[in-house]
Amino acid sequence: MNGAATRVADATGNWVDTRAPQWSRPYLRLSRLDRPIGSWLLLLPCWWSAALAARMAHSIGQLPLVLALFFVGAFAMRGAGCTWNDITDRDLDAKVERTRSRPIPAGQVSVRQAFAFLVAQALIGLAVxxxxxxxAVLTGIASLAIVVVYPFMKRITWWPQIVLGLAFSWGALMGFAVTLGRLDAAALALYAGSIAWVVGYDTIYAHQDAEDDALIGVKSTARLFGARTKPALTVCYALAAVLIGVALGLAGAGLPAWIGLAAFTAHLVWQIGRLEIGDAALCLRIFKSSRDAGLLLFAGLLADAVMATV
Incomplete structure (x- = not known):
C-alpha cells in the first residue's frame, strides 16, 4: 500500500503519514490522530470546568491528575466518535472530495474492523x-446518547452543529461532576457557553464542504447562514462570551479568569474579522485557531484556581 496515495485529502505531511507503521495508518486516521485539533476542542471544555471547579473547591491537589485523565479520555473518545462517524457516513464520505480518501470509503479498512477499533477506543475511555x-461516571455515560445520534443529524436538520455542541461541550459538565460531585448553575452556564462556541467554530469548518454538501443534500449551519455567516457568528460568539462570563460570576472567579475570558473573546472577534467563507483553506486555518482561543481561557482559569489556593 502506497503511503502517499492513501493519505486523507486535508491531512497530509503529518506524523501518521511519515512515521507511523504502514499497517497502523488507517486506524490512526480513523481516530483522527493525524488531525488532533478535534481532540483538543473536545478536551478544552473539560479543562475549563476542571479549573473552575477546583477554584470553587479552593483545592488544586487533584487538579493535575484530573487534567491528565481528561487528556487521555478526550483523545480516546474523540477517536471513538470519529470512527463511529466514519462508519455511519461512509456512503456520504465517498461522494465528497475532502472525505473520499478516509479509510473506510477508500477501502483501507472494513466496517467490521472499524467497529472493533471503535470498541477498543471506547474501552480506553471507560477505563479513564x-x-x-x-x-461523574454516570454523567459521562449519559453523553453517549448524543454521540450516537450526532452523525445522523446532518440528514434531518439544518442545525447539526447544535447537536455537535451538546456532545463536544459535555466536558464543561465533567469537571464539576468529578471535583464537586454535582452540577450547579455555574456548570450549566459554562456548558451553554461552550455549545455556542462550538456552533460558531464548526460553522466555519463546515464552509469547507458547503458546495459538496449542497450537491448531496447534507444540511449544516454553513449552508443555512450562507452570506449571513459573519452576523450569525457574531451572535454565537457573543452568546459564548456572555454565558461563560455568567459561569465565572456564579463561580466567584477572580481577575485572572476574567482576563482569560477577555483574551478568548478578542480571539473570537479576530476570527470573525479574518474569515472569508469562500476560501476553504482560510476556513480551516481559522477553525484550527479555535484551540488557541480555548487555551487562552484555560490559562486564565488555571491561574485563578492556583491563586485562589495560595
Missing part, C-alpha cells in the same frame, strides 16, 4: 471514566 466518582 472509572477513575472518577459514581456521579
Amino acid at each position: 471514566l472509572l477513575q472518577f466518582n459514581r456521579f
Whole structure:
C-alpha cells in the first residue's frame, strides 16, 4: 500500500503519514490522530470546568491528575466518535472530495474492523471514566446518547452543529461532576457557553464542504447562514462570551479568569474579522485557531484556581 496515495485529502505531511507503521495508518486516521485539533476542542471544555471547579473547591491537589485523565479520555473518545462517524457516513464520505480518501470509503479498512477499533477506543475511555466518582461516571455515560445520534443529524436538520455542541461541550459538565460531585448553575452556564462556541467554530469548518454538501443534500449551519455567516457568528460568539462570563460570576472567579475570558473573546472577534467563507483553506486555518482561543481561557482559569489556593 502506497503511503502517499492513501493519505486523507486535508491531512497530509503529518506524523501518521511519515512515521507511523504502514499497517497502523488507517486506524490512526480513523481516530483522527493525524488531525488532533478535534481532540483538543473536545478536551478544552473539560479543562475549563476542571479549573473552575477546583477554584470553587479552593483545592488544586487533584487538579493535575484530573487534567491528565481528561487528556487521555478526550483523545480516546474523540477517536471513538470519529470512527463511529466514519462508519455511519461512509456512503456520504465517498461522494465528497475532502472525505473520499478516509479509510473506510477508500477501502483501507472494513466496517467490521472499524467497529472493533471503535470498541477498543471506547474501552480506553471507560477505563479513564472509572477513575472518577459514581456521579461523574454516570454523567459521562449519559453523553453517549448524543454521540450516537450526532452523525445522523446532518440528514434531518439544518442545525447539526447544535447537536455537535451538546456532545463536544459535555466536558464543561465533567469537571464539576468529578471535583464537586454535582452540577450547579455555574456548570450549566459554562456548558451553554461552550455549545455556542462550538456552533460558531464548526460553522466555519463546515464552509469547507458547503458546495459538496449542497450537491448531496447534507444540511449544516454553513449552508443555512450562507452570506449571513459573519452576523450569525457574531451572535454565537457573543452568546459564548456572555454565558461563560455568567459561569465565572456564579463561580466567584477572580481577575485572572476574567482576563482569560477577555483574551478568548478578542480571539473570537479576530476570527470573525479574518474569515472569508469562500476560501476553504482560510476556513480551516481559522477553525484550527479555535484551540488557541480555548487555551487562552484555560490559562486564565488555571491561574485563578492556583491563586485562589495560595
